[in-house]
Amino acid sequence: MTIYKQSKYGHVLPHETGVTFFNSITLEVLEGGEEDAEVWRSFEQPRAAGGTADATEQVLVDAGLLVPVDRVEERRLLDKLTDIRVTQRKTRSGSFKFLRMSLTERCNLKCDYCFVEEVIYKDLPKEAAPTERFLEHVEWLIQQNPNGWPTVQYFGGEPMLRWDLIQDTTRALEEAVAAGRIAGFTHEMTTNGTLMTSERARWLVEHEVSLTISLDGWKEINDRHRVFHNGRGSYDLVIKAVKEIRAAGGEPQFLITLLPETVEILPKIVRFVVEEIDAKSVAVNAPQPTVDGWEVDGLALSRSVQESWLFCNSRGVEFQSLGAFLVELINQRRPQPDRCFEGNPTGADAHWGGYVAADGSLSFCIVWHQDERVTTPSVHQIPKERVADWHYDTASVDDCDGCIAGMVCGGPCTLERLLNGGGLNPDRCKFFKTMVPFVLTRPSIGAPQ
Numbered sequence: 001m002t003i004y005k006q007s008k009y010g011h012v013l014p015h016e017t018g019v020t021f022f023n024s025i026t027l028e029v030l031e032g033g034e035e036d037a038e039v040w041r042s043f044e045q046p047r048a049a050g051g052t053a054d055a056t057e058q059v060l061v062d063a064g065l066l067v068p069v070d071r072v073e074e075r076r077l078l079d080k081l082t083d084i085r086v087t088q089r090k091t092r093s094g095s096f097k098f099l100r101m102s103l104t105e106r107c108n109l110k111c112d113y114c115f116v117e118e119v120i121y122k123d124l125p126k127e128a129a130p131t132e133r134f135l136e137h138v139e140w141l142i143q144q145n146p147n148g149w150p151t152v153q154y155f156g157g158e159p160m161l162r163w164d165l166i167q168d169t170t171r172a173l174e175e176a177v178a179a180g181r182i183a184g185f186t187h188e189m190t191t192n193g194t195l196m197t198s199e200r201a202r203w204l205v206e207h208e209v210s211l212t213i214s215l216d217g218w219k220e221i222n223d224r225h226r227v228f229h230n231g232r233g234s235y236d237l238v239i240k241a242v243k244e245i246r247a248a249g250g251e252p253q254f255l256i257t258l259l260p261e262t263v264e265i266l267p268k269i270v271r272f273v274v275e276e277i278d279a280k281s282v283a284v285n286a287p288q289p290t291v292d293g294w295e296v297d298g299l300a301l302s303r304s305v306q307e308s309w310l311f312c313n314s315r316g317v318e319f320q321s322l323g324a325f326l327v328e329l330i331n332q333r334r335p336q337p338d339r340c341f342e343g344n345p346t347g348a349d350a351h352w353g354g355y356v357a358a359d360g361s362l363s364f365c366i367v368w369h370q371d372e373r374v375t376t377p378s379v380h381q382i383p384k385e386r387v388a389d390w391h392y393d394t395a396s397v398d399d400c401d402g403c404i405a406g407m408v409c410g411g412p413c414t415l416e417r418l419l420n421g422g423g424l425n426p427d428r429c430k431f432f433k434t435m436v437p438f439v440l441t442r443p444s445i446g447a448p449q
């Protein structure tokens with residue numbers, strides 16, 4: 001008779017109507033009642049299966065939640081993740097489908113937390129690349145996606161300072177569609193909104209640019225940090241921009257940036273944006289990595305994201321944030337082998353994202369781009385191995401093995417590991433360790449069947 005033990009990768013999460021069983025290697029999810037949880041608990045000390053509740057025992061065995069007592073469990077999760085990474089390195093085509101283009105490093109605002117000023121560009125000359133250079137990148141993206149559907153994001157600095165480039169890029173993409181080279185494209189802009197006019201709003205809506213406007217909350221909160229060079233706040237102009245976009249028939253997404261002192265009031269901010277500004281789509285910026293973790297505490301962020309997500313769901317408002325992709329990964333039982341959590345790294349539609357800096361160089365990390373480890377002077381000479389190294393580095397951190405999020409968090413990304421010397425990122429751990437149980441036990445957010 002086989003003696004079974006609880007698998008180190010078995011997790012049991014109580015919720016309002018019962019318990020959720022989760023296998024953190026296979027991502028299998030099972031629903032059960034208190035009596036099933038009791039069966040699970042009865043294996044805290046290994047014992048033979050086949051007692052009075054043997055149907056449940058068999059289900060738990062089949063799901064790999066109970067395993068033979070002599071099964072060596074060490075590194076099973078990490079080894080599986082490594083295998084997937086090795087395979088991905090060999091099989092991924094290396095094509096790019098998303099380009100974030102920093103049209104300029106200049107900005108008419110001077111937000112005091114901005115990474116563009118503080119982290120990345122502080123020592124760099126602010127020389128802009130010529131228009132042709134940007135269009136060369138766009139042409140390259142088109143070539144990467146024959147009959148496909150690439151995405152360009154206008155970013156900065158403030159992208160609306162380069163209205164000419166937005167129009168030139170749009171023209172190039174539209175011509176590519178007209179010539180049958182690509183099936184279509186998505187273009188989106190992240191903007192501070194202050195340079196919007198009714199004419200521009202009409203043009204943007206007409207050309208179907210998805211608009212994301214940065215807004216950190218009500219006037220007092222927003223204007224504490226999102227200010228012009230003379231210190232004046234931007235809130236009133238953002239509200240004006242929203243009116244212009246709506247008058248033109250569009251609807252922007254609102255993008256909130258959190259600081260250590262605002263992370264706990266995110267739910268209040270989201271409620272404000274939904275109730276007072278009538279937002280239909282709200283997004284939260286991912287925190288910037290630092291040598292110690294993230295700029296905001298991972299646990300506080302997780303709690304705030306959870307509350308905000310449930311609120312948006314209850315109001316039929318779209319909610320985007322770090323962690324939202326867990327629903328899809330778990331529902332489709334798809335591990336996260338790619339070190340990047342910013343792009344769209346897994347699944348049938350998997351693609352890589354690139355960042356075109358305002359000086360015209362291309363990086364294959366969409367966050368970090370002034371570093372020779374990730375940049376390439378010419379888009380025509382990107383060695384696939386370098387990109388694969390960045391995305392599928394097989395180094396692992398032992399502690400990820402028993403983590404409930406081990407297979408869907410992906411561990412610290414390559415950039416985080418470079419910054420902190422290769423170890424775990426404590427904020428990432430706090431965030432994903434709590435987000436996974438949340439997603440697993442809230443059917444209302446579209447979580448696991």
Ligand SMILES: C[S@@+](CC[C@H](N)C(=O)[O-])C[C@H]1O[C@@H](n2cnc3c(N)ncnc32)[C@H](O)[C@@H]1O
Nearest residue numbers: 113114115156157158190191192214257285288
């Ligand atoms: C760098 S801005 C560029 C586009 C445009 N100027 C804007 O304000 O939306 C893009 C987004 O990054 C956000 N951001 C800037 N610094 C950040 C930081 N340290 N952590 C997280 N997000 C940050 C901004 O608030 C904004 O939502």
